[in-house]
Amino acid sequence: MELKVVHSNRVALDCRDIATELGWSSEDVFTAEALGLLHDVGRYSQYAEFETFVDHDSVNHGLHGYNILIKHEVLKQADPLDEAVILDGVKLHNTRNLPSAMPVDNIRFLKLIRDADKLDIIKVFRETIQDGRHADMPEIMLNIDLTGQPTRELIKEILETGSGTYRHVHSLADINLLRVAWSYTINYLPSLKRLIERNHLNDTIQSLPDDEEITLIVSRVKAYIEKRLAEGV
Ligand SMILES: [Fe+2]
Structure with missing residues (x-):
């Protein structure tokens, strides 16, 4: 409470x-x-x-x-x-x-x-x-597996749609992946800047496991953010 x-x-x-x-x-x-x-x-x-x-x-x-x-x-x-x-x-x-x-x-x-x-x-x-x-x-932790592997369905969902749903979240790695994909849903530039300045995004990215498809998700998210910052919208 x-x-x-x-x-x-x-x-x-x-x-x-x-x-x-x-x-x-x-x-x-x-x-x-x-x-x-x-x-x-x-x-x-x-x-x-x-x-x-x-x-x-x-x-x-x-x-x-x-x-x-x-x-x-x-x-x-x-x-x-x-x-x-x-x-x-x-x-x-x-x-x-x-x-x-x-x-x-x-x-x-x-x-x-x-x-x-x-x-x-x-x-x-x-x-x-x-x-x-x-x-x-x-x-708070939604009863997830703290040491489990990322869920392939979630990775696929994020790669295909840009966002993930909680039904595919089973591990801590999944939650972190979901949080990284949240970057796409941030509406206002001052909010996006806070996400970066407070190190929320970097810390979350660094906690992700080494995986080819996850690396692809991260690089797309970073490119998206850079574009928004450059365009100022
Ligand atoms: Fe709420």
């Missing part, structure tokens, strides 16, 4: 800072920070009720959080447009794909929360492994 409080605070700060760097208005920066604080509001009762953070064993925590905010009228006093942005952001921050039709502003904030969330998930994951606390946190 405490991990989620700390996570939400850090995500809120990143939302604020990235929104500021993107040149958003001070009102939007404030809304972005609120979205960061609230994005995982569904986690607390999810854990209290089901004793797990694994959505497919309990509830979709994004949708659950959305329902909690509505039920308890948390945003009752907010501007209706801000309320809509935050509700959509909470509900959809953890979905695999973004919906095709949404108000422009909602998409703008949704992209931000998904970036900031990923930055902190990678950080928490790395620190958990480095500190050797993974055994204490099976929920």
